[in-house]
Amino acid sequence: APRTVLISGCSSGIGLELAVQLAHDPKKRYQVVATMRDLGKKETLEAAAGEALGQTLTVAQLDVCSDESVAQCLSCIQGEVDVLVNNAGMGLVGPLEGLSLAAMQNVFDTNFFGAVRLVKAVLPGMKRRRQGHIVVISSVMGLQGVIFNDVYAASKFALEGFFESLAIQLLQFNIFISLVEPGPVVTEFEGKLLAQVSMAEFPGTDPETLHYFRDLYLPASRKLFCSVGQNPQDVVQAIVNVISSTRPPLRRQTNIRYSPLTTLKTVDSSGSLYVRTTHRLLFRCPRLLNLGLQCLSCGCLPTRVRPR
Numbered sequence: 231a232p233r234t235v236l237i238s239g240c241s242s243g244i245g246l247e248l249a250v251q252l253a254h255d256p257k258k259r260y261q262v263v264a265t266m267r268d269l270g271k272k273e274t275l276e277a278a279a280g281e282a283l284g285q286t287l288t289v290a291q292l293d294v295c296s297d298e299s300v301a302q303c304l305s306c307i308q309g310e311v312d313v314l315v316n317n318a319g320m321g322l323v324g325p326l327e328g329l330s331l332a333a334m335q336n337v338f339d340t341n342f343f344g345a346v347r348l349v350k351a352v353l354p355g356m357k358r359r360r361q362g363h364i365v366v367i368s369s370v371m372g373l374q375g376v377i378f379n380d381v382y383a384a385s386k387f388a389l390e391g392f393f394e395s396l397a398i399q400l401l402q403f404n405i406f407i408s409l410v411e412p413g414p415v416v417t418e419f420e421g422k423l424l425a426q427v428s429m430a431e432f433p434g435t436d437p438e439t440l441h442y443f444r445d446l447y448l449p450a451s452r453k454l455f456c457s458v459g460q461n462p463q464d465v466v467q468a469i470v471n472v473i474s475s476t477r478p479p480l481r482r483q484t485n486i487r488y489s490p491l492t493t494l495k496t497v498d499s500s501g502s503l504y505v506r507t508t509h510r511l512l513f514r515c516p517r518l519l520n521l522g523l524q525c526l527s528c529g530c531l532p533t534r535v536r537p538r
């Protein structure tokens with residue numbers, strides 16, 4: 231029988247692509263429940279699903295921030311959830327001093343507690359049946375801090391710690407956990423962030439910090455999306471491989487161009503190498519960032535390159 235896969239956040243981006251790709255699995259291994267907070271946005275998904283709609287793909291309402299919505303959604307699913315994909319998420323960038331605690335809590339409610347809420351709901355069934363797979367769309371920012379992404383990175387670090395802990399217990403129940411860690415992905419995600427930033431004034435932030443944010447970080451971030459950003463289809467292929475694996479990995483990065491940066495943290499447990507290298511990239515050699523991470527990938531570390 232096909233495995234029932236429940237995915238959160240399918241109105242756009244990675245969630246939408248994943249739902250469509252799994253629903254079109256040539257071997258028909260999956261019955262996809264593609265969920266979204268606002269069903270008014272279902273048209274793009276339905277159009278992309280094509281003939282799979284109503285066959286291997288159904289659309290359902292689910293707000294990961296609402297207990298009632300989660301209960302309602304799960305009560306409508308025939309059978310049990312075999313694979314849960316925690317994909318719904320949001321970003322937050324900017325100088326800390328100018329961000330409200332309410333905005334930060336909203337990020338945690340969505341990215342962290344949203345996933346926890348869904349896991350709590352499906353876990354009893356998975357434990358009873360002694361099978362299941364929980365996939366979490368984390369980020370390379372779940373592995374390493376990134377300037378001006380303090381709260382978003384913290385929410386992804388929280389997911390990493392939570393699910394790594396849970397993975398130990400769940401192995402005993404034959405339930406697998408997989409954290410997928412993309413670098414930048416070209417979806418609506420970045421546009422939503424930039425729209426947020428263009429309206430924000432970041433009250434209470436000193437001019438020097440604002441200058442670093444607007445004149446160094448934002449252009450560098452935009453260029454990074456252009457130079458190393460993956461398209462959602464590539465990320466989805468990695469997720470599909472994780473879902474179809476018989477021994478799913480705990481962690482899977484999707485962008486090989488990011489490995490040099492993530493490796494900095496593993497080769498130096500003091501953490502200084504990572505912090506100092508990324509500091510230098512942004513504040514000392516911003517031209518290197520303009521080229522994306524390619525220069526890091528090909529081994530010409532910033533210390534050896536003198537920008538003109």
Ligand code: NAD
Nearest residue numbers: 239241242243244267293294317318319369414415417419
């Ligand atoms: P996206 O903005 O297209 O998709 C995020 C989806 O989550 C949207 O459909 C949004 O409506 C939904 N969502 C937000 N709050 C929700 C809620 N309360 N209930 C239900 N759905 C909600 O962006 P994306 O790039 O496809 O992001 C998907 C996941 O990938 C996120 O968890 C994100 O953190 C992660 N990610 C994205 C990138 C990137 O650069 N785009 C990189 C690494 C990780």
